[in-house]
Amino acid sequence: MYIHHQRAMSKIKEDNSKRYNQYSRHLQEIFNCKVYKITIDAGFSCPNRDGTISKNGCIFCDTSGSFSQAHSNLLSIEKQLETSITRLKNRFKAEKFISYFQAFTNTYAPVEKLKVLYDSALSHPDVVGLSIGTRPDCIDDEKLDLISSYQKDYYVWIEYGLQSIHNKTLNYINRGHSFEDFVRAVELTKKRAIKTCAHVIIGLPGETKQDMLETAKVLAAMGIDGVKIHLLCVLEGTELENLYKNGDFQVLSSEKYVETVCDFLEMLPPSTTIHRIAGNGLKKLLIAPKWLDEKFKTLNMIDKELEKRNSYQGKCLTRIANTDLQSMYD
Ligand code: SF4
Structure with missing residues (x-):
């Protein structure tokens, strides 16, 4: 484990523009070319x-x-792939792609139906991987065996929506599952050596910064492979909009978000890939915070804050001697 962290930290250092383990860079290293995720809407509920x-x-x-931000589910999966691949090749010179089932709960169907949908998403010759976003209470052995079967030919991830390790928060935000469901899902997934990513939200109602950092600590201890960090944003037509308009909830400032994200990164092992730390939210529906649109500005602020602290992902991990990590930056 220690050697693994050291190697990961050396890689972070090689890319001197980033002090965390960016997923896009990780993909580039594995496939030796530009790899982009394509969001797919398969019409799940x-x-x-x-x-x-x-x-x-x-x-x-x-x-x-x-x-x-996936496509309309009126389009077939093949059509969604074709449209995105053409666009990403032209715009970003992308070469390979990962089909990402993003919208709603992408394991919420019988396994026979899941197989047809996943097979369709892998039908294009330039698709090299599969990533499936789902709830931790919507997975079982049969579904995981199916997903695992793709591993011999594809790069496979499951992304679990967790948001917080605190059941009090999960109840408040009406997740309908517990932290224990997440632990069980990760254990079953790890048994098959499928990579796991946890989605977390910074700025949930009622959570202190300490609560948020406990989520990072627990994910680190669980050996999660990847983390996607969202800022809680208020979208039109949601229950959160009512709370926000009644003054029962406030969104974080960009400064507070950046500070918390940097603290969060310091607690994650350097080997954990960071799938997202800024941007998202549907612009058309976004009520607050308006600064969420400024993705590149936020990314720059995070880079600058880590630099100012002379810090990096994993700095606060107690299981690794901090002096060894620090020496890589001296
Ligand atoms: S955010 Fe919650 S309600 Fe919405 S699709 Fe995911 S699990 Fe379902």
């Missing part, structure tokens, strides 16, 4: 919206499945 668990959904979730 969510048990927290269709009445199985609740009809209201999470308090921040908009009707498109929260933070999803």
Whole structure:
């Protein structure tokens, strides 16, 4: 484990513009070319919206499945792939792609149906990987065996929406699952050596900075492979909008967000890939904070803050001798 962290830290250092383990760079190293994720909307629903668990959904979730920027599910998966691949090749000179099932709960169907959908998403010759976003209470052995079967030919991830390790918060935001569900899902996933990414939200109602950092600590201890960090934003038509307008909830300033993200990164092992730390939210529906649109400005602020602290991902990990990590930057 120690050697693994050291290697990861050396890689972070090689890219002197970033002091954290950027997922895009990680992909470039694995495939030796530009690899982009393509968001796919396969028309799934969510048990927290269709009445199985609740009809209201999470308090921040908009009707498109929260933070999803995927295509209309009126298009076939093949068509969605073709359209995105052409656009990303022309615009960014992307060469390979990962099909990312993003909208709603992408394991919420019988395994036979899942196989048809996942197979379709891998049908293009330039697709090298599969990433599946889902809830931790919507996974079982049968589904994981199917997902694991793709590992011999593709680079495979499962992305679990966790948001917070605190059940009090999960109840408040109406997640409809517990932290224990997440632990169980990660254990089952790790048994098959499928890579796991946890989605977390900074700025959830009622959480102190200490609460948020405890989430980082626990994810580090669980050996999670990747983390996607969202800022809690208020979208039109959500329950959170009502709380915000009633003055029951305030969004974070960009300064506070940057400070918390940097603290969060310091607690994650250098080997954990960081899938996102800035931007997102549907511009058309965004009510607050307006600065969320300024993705590159926020990324710059994070870089500058880490530099100012002379810090980096993993700095506060107690399991690694900090002096060894520090020496890589001296
Ligand atoms: S689990 Fe995801 S899709 Fe379902 S209500 Fe919550 S945020 Fe929305």
